[in-house]
Every structure is written in structure tokens, then in C-alpha cells.
Amino acid sequence: MPVGKDVTRVRVQLLEEMIARGQVWSRMAEKYGVENPSPPWKTSLDGICDALDREGAALPLLARRDEEDRLTGEVYPALPFPENQLVALAHSLIARKIIDEAELADHIEEVRARLEAGG
Numbered sequence: 001m002p003v004g005k006d007v008t009r010v011r012v013q014l015l016e017e018m019i020a021r022g023q024v025w026s027r028m029a030e031k032y033g034v035e036n037p038s039p040p041w042k043t044s045l046d047g048i049c050d051a052l053d054r055e056g057a058a059l060p061l062l063a064r065r066d067e068e069d070r071l072t073g074e075v076y077p078a079l080p081f082p083e084n085q086l087v088a089l090a091h092s093l094i095a096r097k098i099i100d101e102a103e104l105a106d107h108i109e110e111v112r113a114r115l116e117a118g119g
Helices: 013-020 025-032 042-055 061-075 083-095 101-118
Strands: none
Touching (some): 013 083, 013 101, 042 083
16 A cells, blocks of 8 residues: 555454454453553564664555554544554554455464463
């Protein structure tokens, strides 16, 4: 998807389904008795954004930030931060066909299986 295209018009069913389950960090932390207010994946998200910003080839810096602002404000306004940032990035990457929705679903299932096996 070229820079300047409106990613807010792209529907990502996987993300919509995840949001419908309401699995935000505050609820998950409470459920599992975790006191850290910051999700463990936040540092990875920051690193991914930094790497994308430095490289700029897959998703140019200003485009990523503009899309994040628009997606968090227009498509995912009910999500708290940093979940909205994570979902906005996934949405942008899927809309641009940098990652595949089915492949992301497979990775999510792998993570879920590891979490459930450990708990």
C-alpha cells in the first residue's frame, strides 16, 4: 500500500476479533496477579517501532506515526495505550501487506499455547 493511502478503511478481522475478547493488559494482569502496570511486550513494541523508524523502507517514519494516530483515534479508540499502539502497528503492516493476517494469527496461537502451558 503506497504512502498516503487510507489504512483506516482496511478491515482486519483478526484484530477486530482480538479486541472483541477484551484482552487488554490491565485485565490480564489482574487475572494472573501481575502487579507491573506495563505489559511485558511493551519494550519489544518500542524496539520494533525504533527499528522501523531507523530503516524506513517497509513503513516510513512519518507514515507510521500518522497511521498510528489515525488508527488509534478513528479505528481503535476504545483500546487503552499501549494496546492501541500495538494494534495500530499490526493493522498498518497488514494493510501494507508487509505481514500476512493468517501468519500473525498463527504466531498469536503459538504465544497463547506457551502461556497456557506455563500457567
